[in-house]
Amino acid sequence: MQVIREILKSSESMRSVVTIGAYDGVHRGHQAVIAQVKSTAQQLGCRSVVITFDRHPASVVRPESAPKLLTDIDQKLELLEKTGVDATMIVSFDASQSTEEPASFVRRVLVDALNTQVIVVGEDFHFGVKRAGNVALLRDLGKQFDFEVAPVQLVQRPDGVTEPVSSTSIRRALAGGQVEVATNLLGRAYEVRGVVVNGDKRGRTIGFPTANVEVPNAMCLPADGVYAGKFRCDDGSVHACAINLGRRPTFFEHADHSLLEAHLLDFAGDLYGQKVSVTFEHFLRSERKFDGLEAIKSQLQLDVEAARLVS
Numbered sequence: 001m002q003v004i005r006e007i008l009k010s011s012e013s014m015r016s017v018v019t020i021g022a023y024d025g026v027h028r029g030h031q032a033v034i035a036q037v038k039s040t041a042q043q044l045g046c047r048s049v050v051i052t053f054d055r056h057p058a059s060v061v062r063p064e065s066a067p068k069l070l071t072d073i074d075q076k077l078e079l080l081e082k083t084g085v086d087a088t089m090i091v092s093f094d095a096s097q098s099t100e101e102p103a104s105f106v107r108r109v110l111v112d113a114l115n116t117q118v119i120v121v122g123e124d125f126h127f128g129v130k131r132a133g134n135v136a137l138l139r140d141l142g143k144q145f146d147f148e149v150a151p152v153q154l155v156q157r158p159d160g161v162t163e164p165v166s167s168t169s170i171r172r173a174l175a176g177g178q179v180e181v182a183t184n185l186l187g188r189a190y191e192v193r194g195v196v197v198n199g200d201k202r203g204r205t206i207g208f209p210t211a212n213v214e215v216p217n218a219m220c221l222p223a224d225g226v227y228a229g230k231f232r233c234d235d236g237s238v239h240a241c242a243i244n245l246g247r248r249p250t251f252f253e254h255a256d257h258s259l260l261e262a263h264l265l266d267f268a269g270d271l272y273g274q275k276v277s278v279t280f281e282h283f284l285r286s287e288r289k290f291d292g293l294e295a296i297k298s299q300l301q302l303d304v305e306a307a308r309l310v311s
Contacts, residue, residue, distance in 0.1 A: 001088060027166075027187065193277045234275050240265045
């Protein structure tokens, strides 16, 4: 997949079939739109292109209420590459970009840079300053700049809930600890990435050593609790794990943030400093306060066995 980071006037004659969006999560709904882009491009002999942004637009337009991210830019590019799309253009979304008029964006990006023949978007698509651009405006501009607009119906949730698959619905599921629901909407288990850092090593003293994974604050985490999942080391090896995500109320009265600790099943080794990923596959239980180390040790044994059963 070609990654386009500069928006330059193109001299290529090949035309493009394009879609635009934040594509946070690259979930089942996104995948359906991209599949339509690829199919249309193949029929017309065009290249297939996804236009996305280097950060979530809301982080610039309304930073006080911007959502936590389901994927950082590297994860997003990896997932987009797996769809088989020909190219992804990354638009730098800064204060200047946030004030660009829709018609200007269309001319600069869709027409001059990508020579767009068809743009495929969800039927509720909006873009440009104050979200003034929509499907109707795109159709009007398409008459002027010789491109067609192909709106697609939003993909409905496969679990019977009457709403479309969306990044918002996935964040809501994660906030409730419903990682199995998130898996269903994403088409894969939810994954976070971070660096293994030093902790207080308390788990090691009771026979349950954990990797403390420092996840960037911008990323979305599930609700506090205990989960079963997978842990991928930086050498590519994957291990089943029991995950504790929380504020450890047994030891801290008022911790200011949640900590992600993963106990790798049947593993011994040094993970400090590694860039790793953790996937959340099954919710096991809520976090709770225990009466001392022995009570914690007994519960951890149960958690590990539960994680082993579903791994």
